[in-house]
Amino acid sequence: xxxxxxxxxxxxxxxxxxxxxxxxxxxxxxxxxxxxxxxxxxxxxxxxxxxxxxxxxxxxxxxx
Numbered sequence: 001x002x003x004x005x006x007x008x009x010x011x012x013x014x015x016x017x018x019x020x021x022x023x024x025x026x027x028x029x030x031x032x033x034x035x036x037x038x039x040x041x042x043x044x045x046x047x048x049x050x051x052x053x054x055x056x057x058x059x060x061x062x063x064x
Contacts, residue, residue, distance in 0.1 A: 006057060012050035019043035 003009065019040045021032035033040035 003054075003058065006054050008050045008054035008057065012047055012054055015043050015047035015050060019047060 019033070022029055023032045031040075
């Protein structure tokens with residue numbers, strides 16, 4: 001199975017990108033989760049979980 005075709009790849013990547021979002025407005029650039037850092041922490045933890053599941057599934061398939 002390919003790395004990109006795994007069912008865990010899209011959730012892992014999207015959650016990681018959601019945790020690192022920025023907003024652009026008249027005041028400049030700021031971190032999107034500035035008022036709610038716990039949301040970013042939860043998103044990052046969920047992303048890490050999906051990355052672990054992705055690599056574990058790829059490793060499991062490659063072992064005989």
